[in-house]
Amino acid sequence: MAEKDKVLIANGQGFWGDSILGPVRLVDEGPLDYLTLDYLAEVTMSIMQKLKSRKPEAGYATDFVKLVDRILPQLVEKNVKVVANAGGVNPHACKDAVMDVIARHGKSGVKVAVVEGDDVLDRLDELIAAGEAFHNMDTGAPLANVRDRVTSANVYLGAFPIAEALGQGAQIVLTGRGTDPGLVLGPLIHEFGWGPRDYSLLSAGTVAGHIVECGAQCTGGNYTDWREVPDMARIGYPVIEAHANGTFYVTKHEGTGGLLNEDTVRHQLVYEMGDPANYLTPDCVADFTSFRLSEDGASRVKIEGVTGGPPTDTYKVSISYLDGWKATGQLTVSGPDALDKAKLCAQIVWDRLAFDGFEYAPEERLEEYVGAGVCHAGIDETDSPAEVVLRMGVKGPDRAKVDRFGMELVPLVTSGPPGVTGFAGGRPKATEIIGFWPALVKKSLIKTKVTVYTS
Secondary structure, eight states, rough: OOSOOOEEEEOOOTTTTTOHHHHHHHHHOOOOOEEEEEEOHHHHHHHHHHHHHHHHHHHSSSSHHHHHHHHHHHHHHHTTTEOOOTTTHHHHHHHHHHHHHHTTOOOSOEEEEEEEOOOGGGGGGHHTTTTTTOOEEEEEEEGTGGGGGGGEEEEEEEOHHHHHHHHHHHHHEESSSOOHHHHHHHHHHHOOOTTTHHHHHHHHHHHHHHHTTTTTGGTTTOOGGGOOOGGGGBBBBBBEEETTOOOOEEEEEOOSSSOSSSHHHHHHHHHOOOOOOOEEEOOOOOEEEEEEEESSSEEEEEEEEEEEEOSEEEEOOOOEEEEEEEEEEEEEEETHHHHHHHHHHHHHHHHHHHHOOOOOOGGGEEEEEEETTSSSTSSSSSSSOSSEEEEEEESSSSSHHHHHHHSSSSTTHHHHHHOEOOOOSSSSOOEEEEEEEEEEEEEGGGGOOEEEEOO
């Protein structure tokens, strides 16, 4: 039987770098049972793995530790539980940093849980030997093609380990890679006692998690009719009011800015959507065509009737690998005929590089004219802008060749047409390209572990 009939869960981070004011205000400005925080994207895991290789105690979202330092007294006073994937590729180091913060605040008895099992970088060869080829889901190629260049490998775990951690009394749950909706679904499983075969209920929690996973993107952020959104500076981050029967409401704290209605929720519902009738997760397959939306007063959208079915027997794996080098740079070209001068600048760079023996194939070159309709080419073009930002770049497997490109952009200031400026960034340098390799792995080969620590 469910312990509660209603639970309030808010998401205060849509990505690593989102405003710290989102979660701060969520805790401060209204009632809340859970605060979830989503820091991880596919490329983020590779960045964190690189940081960890250079510094063993790194590899997690440091912003999270700063946030806990700022709101810990309120979390304890209001008994708000936190679920975050801030652990990245080093959740124990993140836990240690959080425990240090708790100690500095003089708080004792606060339980912090670590969920492990997603990071399979060190197990790749073992899993390949067990018959897992990790075929690229887009191309069908085996991972063996890039195995020597892999930098990270993380399984998208489901929500039940989070529920397990909460069941052991954790107030702060730290995970590595998992599904974004799972941050919300885990607390619902814990609070309502939903089981692994309650597919439609799990699907309802998945839909709820999907709606809020990008933070304010469902409350007026990045909204097409942006002029209708009031007080965007104080935009309210979303709160899910969930019920044990699977019905839930998308809300925000009273008095906050932003806009929340059926349309803002629909905008987010189609975000990163493949087959809407078969939204695959480790816990269920949710049917995004099954439910009904309706406005239930101001800034309150009701979702009911979600259905779904059993999950597959595989996990998705997010693998990243080194895929060559790139360098990009930009200059501002101003004055009369700015666009023509910018195009001449670009041609000068390519010609000078070719003269010195450095040719770049079309797919290795980037040439953009920001201000002349590059973002919506063919739709919104300007014939004669007053200034243009020339953005150029190259990519390829040869680092020296990529670096050579960077030596030809700044010289245009004195050896190109007039009006060139904006070179304060200096010479572009070659940086690594991180390739994304999506794959599948049998669930039977992946084991999760939950450990709870007390301050």
